[in-house]
Amino acid sequence: MSHSDITKEQLDILDINSTFSEEYFERRKIKRNICSVYKRTLSYQLQHCLCCGTENESSIIKWGFKKVHYLLNDMAEFKTYLELKKQRFFCKSCGQTFLAEDTITDRHCWISNRVKLSIAERLTEPLMMGFISHLKHVSVMQLKLFDCKNKIILLDFPHQRHLTNSQYNTVERSIL
Numbered sequence: 001m002s003h004s005d006i007t008k009e010q011l012d013i014l015d016i017n018s019t020f021s022e023e024y025f026e027r028r029k030i031k032r033n034i035c036s037v038y039k040r041t042l043s044y045q046l047q048h049c050l051c052c053g054t055e056n057e058s059s060i061i062k063w064g065f066k067k068v069h070y071l072l073n074d075m076a077e078f079k080t081y082l083e084l085k086k087q088r089f090f091c092k093s094c095g096q097t098f099l100a101e102d103t104i105t106d107r108h109c110w111i112s113n114r115v116k117l118s119i120a121e122r123l124t125e126p127l128m129m130g131f132i133s134h135l136k137h138v139s140v141m142q143l144k145l146f147d148c149k150n151k152i153i154l155l156d157f158p159h160q161r162h163l164t165n166s167q168y169n170t171v172e173r174s175i176l
């Protein structure tokens with residue numbers, strides 16, 4: 001098993017399209033905390049445009065990278081980030097640029113799905129919000145948007161329990 005595969009196993013990352021670069025790990029000070037940062041590159045060949053759907057017959061070209069940071073579950077008690085260099089694409093048919101997609105987070109969210117799952121588990125236990133917030137490095141406000149079944153239940157906001165999916169996504173994006 002390669003170093004890249006071992007790291008993906010350790011971080012519980014299933015995305016098959018990405019690889020870790022040679023210098024894939026460092027400890028870095030971020031906002032007064034010493035954090036673990038894993039570096040990774042995500043790039044692949046597209047079958048069709050994600051904007052207009054046109055089949056890729058040399059009409060989609062690679063267009064540089066964008067670096068994003070995702071929060072992962074702690075490793076060895078260090079706050080841990082994935083620094084992901086995501087491939088940007090340009091479609092000659094529709095003139096749009098867009099990023100490679102991954103399964104590590106939801107769109108427009110920097111908290112990984114694995115962290116959300118971990119939070120959902122904690123929320124089923126009799127723990128204080130403040131403690132979970134400290135443990136998972138997210139704000140109490142963000143915690144209120146989670147629930148153990150990933151349903152639309154906004155804790156402490158009973159008047160908002162009947163939000164539609166699109167309304168919920170809007171609220172989630174504005175806070176996350």
Ligand SMILES: [Zn+2]
Pocket residue numbers: 049050051052053054091092093094095096
């Ligand atoms: Zn297109």
